[in-house]
Amino acid sequence: MIDTLRLSAEEAMKLVDRGEVSSAELHASYLAAIGERDPELHAYLRTIEASDGGGVPIALKDLITTRGVETTAGSKILAGYIPLFDSTVASRCRRAGLPFLGKTNMDEFAMGSSTENSAFGPTRNPWDPERVPGGSSGGSAAAVAAGLAPWALGSDTGGSVKQPASLCGIVGLRPTYGTVSRYGIVAFASSLDQIGPMTKTVRDCALLYRIIAGRDPCDSTTVDLPHPVEIPEREDLKGLRIGVAKEMAEADGIEPGVRDAVDRAIELARGLGAEVGECALPRSMRYGLPCYYLVAPSEASSNLARYDGVRYGFRASEDDRVRMYERTRDEGFGDEPKRRVMLGTYALSAGYYEAYYGQAQKVRTIIRDEHARAFERFDLLLSATSPTVAFRLGERTQNPLAMYLSDLLTIPANMAGLPSLSIPCGLSEGLPVGLQLIGPQFSENTLFGAAHALERALAFDYVPERLR
Ligand code: GLN
16 A cells, blocks of 8 residues: 555655556555545545556646646636646646646635635645645645645745645745746736645655746746756755845744744754855835735736636626626636736726836835845845744635735745745644745755755654644
């Protein structure tokens, strides 16, 4: 029997390579685990029975377009939409021989931090089913943490890979903007959206990034990586300069247990030979979140205009065409996408464009420059990923601002287009705490190396306590 809870993708790959288990047997073992545990967790919106490819199976967030498999982005407005083509990341996974296990649950159009905005009901955290798995890639995070997939893909616009990885005790990478194709990804905020790996180990994360990264002629914002992806082996941090931004360490709302776990990780990094010093990101921390909530809704309002009942999924039955548009959008979108469309349409309207969207884009340059200055003195920056551990279902649903603050620490690096990852660094109140590492553009290899050394030293057990 395969212990899907503990098996890393790399170990699974070795079993397949040595002929000890077939890809089809692996697939079947994960489907059996899904049958057992997913009724409680609801990490998947649908599973995929057919197994082809010969490799280690993967779960895909449901905004990743898959040929012949319904793709809803967690929204009723896309229910019944069966794409005729594969996204580039899906076809790269197929080409690498990774069969698909299924499509994972998510906040509607990736708008949210708890997966409670899914039109198809929430996902629960495998560490404590009364709590959220984070979001918007909560389904992918819960699937990996609960042994329902060896690895998964999520998407990160403002923190949607890093934050759920943090809340579920797994590894999540948000790659350098432009290194992973967005072709065939249901668009939220195009200048920020990136697909990222969600895995049990840092090495798995590098292996999956190697499969999906690189220039794609179908997405003109992509580039080839300046150097090949290295699978990390590093065991120390000698010679590495790590910066800790005062404003991130002292931000309002960081739970004491989170702070303690991060402080212990900093001590460990010192012990491994890193040089840790203080830096400052005052403007990024002050303006990052508000700036994101102008840019992201503006781009979302434009991207969501295509859902009119004519081209995709759901259509309200109505004879009059304009009434049909209106009712389709009213009935098809949930509250959060509607809120974003209203915010974004307002921010982009004539007379306000310069004051809001235009201004936010200028602030973005300031955020980028501030990070560039920090990287003159440091190789990497370190902080908590989420200010809190997993919160209870319902705790933040009535207060959008409290929900938005979940991404306070993940958004600044995203606004600057930088790569960052989250690894688990300990427990607080019995729940996982995530550590965020941020690097300059294209520094994924440095991030993987440092994260791998820390992961070894931290020796975090990624199997949720209640499932051991
Ligand atoms: N929680 C943030 C939002 O709701 C980020 C979501 C994301 O990264 N997709 O916009």
